[in-house]
Amino acid sequence: xxxxxxxxxxSGGSRITEDQITDLVSKLQRLVPEIxxxxxxxxxxxxxxxxxxxxxxxxxxxxxxxxERLSELLASPDTDSDQAAIIRSLLM
Amino acid sequence: xGSLSDLNNVSSHLKSRFARGFLRALARIHNxxxxxxxxxxxxxxxxxxxxxxxxxxxxxxxxxFGKRRVxxxxxxxxxxxxxxxxxxxxxxxxxxxxxxxxxxxxxIGRELAAKAQDVKKLxxxxxxxESMDLEGLLRETAHYVKCLVTQVQVxxxxxxxxxxxx
Numbered sequence: 001x002x003x004x005x006x007x008x009x010x011s012g013g014s015r016i017t018e019d020q021i022t023d024l025v026s027k028l029q030r031l032v033p034e035i036x037x038x039x040x041x042x043x044x045x046x047x048x049x050x051x052x053x054x055x056x057x058x059x060x061x062x063x064x065x066x067x068e069r070l071s072e073l074l075a076s077p078d079t080d081s082d083q084a085a086i087i088r089s090l091l092m
Numbered sequence: 093x094g095s096l097s098d099l100n101n102v103s104s105h106l107k108s109r110f111a112r113g114f115l116r117a118l119a120r121i122h123n124x125x126x127x128x129x130x131x132x133x134x135x136x137x138x139x140x141x142x143x144x145x146x147x148x149x150x151x152x153x154x155x156x157f158g159k160r161r162v163x164x165x166x167x168x169x170x171x172x173x174x175x176x177x178x179x180x181x182x183x184x185x186x187x188x189x190x191x192x193x194x195x196x197x198x199x200i201g202r203e204l205a206a207k208a209q210d211v212k213k214l215x216x217x218x219x220x221x222e223s224m225d226l227e228g229l230l231r232e233t234a235h236y237v238k239c240l241v242t243q244v245q246v247x248x249x250x251x252x253x254x255x256x257x258x
Contacts, residue, residue, distance in 0.1 A: 016227050024230035031237045049210035052233060056217045059240040066247040067146035073254045074122045074141065 021045075028052050103242050109156045110239075111246050117148035118250075147171055153243045162228065163236045166220030 025045045029035050032055045035043050121144050151171050157164035211229070215221035218233050 016225075021226065021230070024227065024234070027234050028230060028237075031234060031241075046207045046210050049207060049214055052237065053210070053213045053217055056214075056233075056237060056240065059237070059244055060217075062244045063146060063149060063240070063247065066244065066251055067149060068142050069251045070118065070247065070254070071121075071138070071142040071145045073251060074118065074145070075138070 025049075031055075103238070103245075106156060106239065106242050107246055110152050110243060111250075113152035113155055114149055114246065115250070117152060118145065121145060121148065147174065149243055149247060153239050156239075161232060161235060162220040162224060163218055163232045170219060 022045070025048050026040045029038075029040060029043060029048045032048070032051050034051045034055065035048060121141060124141070124144075150167055154164040154167040154171070158168070159165045211226065214233060215224075215229060218229065218236050220232065221229055224232060
């Protein structure tokens with residue numbers, strides 16, 4: 001796919017085109033569930049960045065919650081290293 | 093749908109890499125014996141355990157990429173700093189912020205200048221984001237999000253598995 005070289009400013013380093021940025025923004029859009037299925041011409045780059053920020057924040061919160069859950073499970077005597085070995089083999 | 097199936101392929105390899113390191117860390121944390129009884133130190137211990145699990149998760153994910161990505165490099169640096177404060181018993185979050193690089197920000201165009209606020213917020217969320225140019229930031233963000241999703245999936249699977257003993 002040929003990329004049109006649109007007007008871009010150089011700053012002592014590599015030249016970045018608007019098209020490349022647009023491309024990267026649509027790649028991000030495909031990763032974020034909220035806006036994944038919206039047509040890319042209907043979603044502004046600003047919206048993609050905002051939703052990406054929200055998504056990252058929610059993923060961080062999920063990690064926090066899961067860490068808490070896991071640390072409680074580790075405390076219980078039911079969980080043992082055998083289960084860990086089973087999980088490891090299941091995931092291979 | 094092409095990109096989604098690519099995501100799945102990358103994901104399963106990444107899942108096992110992450111899971112292996114993370115499970116090893118969990119086993120280590122599980123074997124940590126609690127300090128002699130006193131209710132405040134028990135609470136403290138539980139909180140530190142939770143922090144350890146969280147750090148282990150981020151560390152295992154970042155270790156899968158080591159220095160190859162800006163975000164994983166930055167994350168590992170941050171964790172090294174944080175985990176020593178956890179060991180010293182400080183529960184307060186102590187995240188080192190990356191120093192801004194002296195380089196002038198590239199001005200790409202009118203359209204993108206309008207999104208400066210959004211870019212700023214993104215920089216704060218992605219490890220190492222402060223010192224990257226816009227193109228780098230967008231690439232790193234995409235990779236970081238993919239990895240976070242994988243991390244959450246594996247953590248949830250492990251938690252679900254351990255919640256219902258066979």
